[in-house]
Amino acid sequence: MFPNWQYHLLKLASRIVCLMPYPAVLLLGSLLGRLYYRIAGRQRRRALAQIQECLKLSPKEAERIIRRLFINVGRMFMEVMYIPALKRETIKRYVTIENRHYLTDALAQGKGVVFLTAHIGNWEWLGAALAMDGFPMTSVIKRQPNEQYTRILNEYRRLAGIEIFARGSTELVGAAKALKQGKILGFLADQDGGRDGVFAEFLGKMASTPKGAAVFAKRFGAPVVPTFIVRRPEGGHRIIVHAPLYYRDTGNEQADVANLTIRMNRVIEETIRQHPDEWLWFQKRWNTKVETLFPTTSTMAGEAV
Template sequence: MQYKLVMFMSRVCCCLPHGLLMAAGRVLGNLYYLLIKKQRERAVAQMMPALGVSETEARKLVKESFVNLARNVLEILYMPALTKENFSKYVEIDHLERMQAAIAEGKGVVVLTGHIGTWEWLSAAFTMNDLPVTAIAKPQPNIQYTNALDDLRKTINVQIFSRGTSELMAAARALKAGKILGFLADQDGGPGGALIDFLGKPAATPMGPAVFARKFHAPVLPAFIIRQPNGRHKVIIKEVMRYKDTGDPDKDLYDFTVEMTRILESVIRENPTQWLWFQKRWNTAPEQMKSGKHHTSLSKEEKA
């Protein structure tokens, strides 16, 4: 039932002008901000110390972040309407040549990104330019929503591998085959992650991007999609990053993850209304972290 509802909503969205969807997104975002107290208060509480802003300023920024989220949802539903012919109407890409050069190396590309802007459209920016895109994503609590979302992603030719499952081995093979493998690296990394300061507070940080880059000698490209004041999106592809092997894998993986975390932080600080402030980014307490080598958590995938 939920699957059919999502797909019906998608068909409706695809029949509407994009500008009308964005206007509806502002209305829905403001309603969400007013009605969903738990997420609103968590977002405000997490933003204030992270950005060093007052409660008044935090509430203003969080409200805009809810508007951005509502627009994101509507744009995800709108994805079947995207084509190579109309995509440039909505999105411009800065330094696409960096991605093309990295793909040309033949070792696949690890894309470092986060829940910033309409992140699903970041994949479209590459597939619309004939680049092979895969990504690792956390399944939704409801399998029907997961299936609907995956089917919407298929309309922009993106293959998804479920985080925390045996599908990570297939993700490793995709990277090995020279494809783009995207990581949303701004989520809680759980007890097996690395304890790294994130926006001023220790957080369990996923090490997947560093592990895959090390194993497959793949370049890492930080890439983000940012909603512009004029309503369009801008894809920003930063300079290539590479895993540095000093002979100490544990330290090297940790240091590389710290380097990537700093990039994520800087993008969030520059675009505070475009990140999901209510997500449970600091959910794993430091005392819950596992001890031992940082690079052992994905050893099965390394064998793929």
Template sequence: MKYKLLKWFSAFLCCLSHKSILRLGHVLGILYFHIVAKERNRAVARMMKSFHNSEEEAKKIIKDSFINLSQNVLEILYMPRLKKDNFKYIKFEGLDILKREYAKNRGVVILTAHIGTWEWLAAGLVKAGFSVTALAKPQPDSQYTKLLDEYRALVGVEIFARGAASELLAATRALKKGRILGFLADQDAGPGGAFIEFLGDVCSTPMGPAVFARKFMSPVVPAFIIRQSDGTHKIEISEPIVYNDTGDTNADLFDFTKRMTKVIENQIIAHPTQWIWFQKRWNTRPEQRKKNKTHTVKTTRVVKDD
């Protein structure tokens, strides 16, 4: 029943102009900010701790982030129209970098985060001519997961469920075929992650991109989709993060993940209204880390990257 309601709402949104759904998202975002106190307060507290700003300043930024998130959700439901409108809402910066690395046929790991409408990032890359595979975390609501997977397939993104037994195998095959493999690396990675300072506090960080960079010598290319002032999006692509092999695998993977985390942190600092501040990024504390943890290719299978 919920799936049918989502499909109906999506069909309704697809009858509107893009500007109209942004206006609707703006209204819904304001309502969400005022109604959902638990998430709002968590986000404000987190921002004040990370940015050392006043409560008033933090609330203003978080309010804008709620608006942006609401617009993101509506844009995801707008994806059938995105295909029809030939992706006219997405532009690129640094596309030549990705084309150069992709042409080497070693596969490319895309490093990104929950910034902007991240579902449109994969869609934009497909439209630009790349074969894209993504490991997607199932949503708590299976009906929403079903719709998401349907819309991802609609725009040409290959999806594998994160946490399934075939996860590592699917990622391996994608890179061996020279495809793009997307990692959202800004979520809590549990006791098996790398504990690194992020936005002013140490937290468990996913090591997936570092693992694949080492195992397959695949370039790790940062790419983030940023909403512009006119409501359109720009996909910003940067030079690859280079894996330095010193012979100490554990230290090398940790160093790579630290540099990767800094790239994500810089994007959030540059675009604070476009990140999800209320997510439980700092849930796993350093004292919960696995004892005698060695960050090798074999052990990192337990690390979950969204």
């Protein structure tokens, strides 16, 4: 009877959240995250198992980190609801940008920028803060299982000034045009890449990695600028921009794409190791099993560095 009720409920919640002071938003998010930790048993168990295996932690240490992760997820949800309250002047109170010159210098090359990030920290505020700071942000997004949640996310992304393109659609033509126009094209590159991904080591385990960022960097000669956002102890966020990576053309396209993808993986891995409570450990990152699909691919990818 009311097909869009979830969207309208989220919009109402967002309006209420936008009336709150930012510290209250964080406090409410922390409480929501603690509740999420208790009720999301399947995700909690997957996160605990994966972080123990990858980082070789004790059960007690793993539980401490994953509990903080869930609290951060709750904070992120509330911060997303708070996006309409953000303005260019106000977001600077909450977000600082480190090594901005890497991004501005890469843009100055005139070939566009492949913007590499991951599900670390509040990645929605990452794009919003840069767009509000004047950077020409565009992003390739994966639709959420819940279309109404996708709708509100895209609405708030556009509100912040981000141009959106859907993965696996004709909109990718627009994404290519954005790079040609010298814009920044964002990729979240830490999810399972499926059968078409590059199989390489990620946090000590073989995983399929999406190769879209590497393919766009190759096709347009664009620098890849890894950039992540992490929380500050006093509240708010730090955006950390890393030195650009470049596609190395040796004449072997498959190996060259794998090489760049593996180098991108390593930057993401290092950030996760430095901020383990900021990454979504309950993702099905290792869902595609390389051994059962391509028995020799893992070795080839591992050597293409």
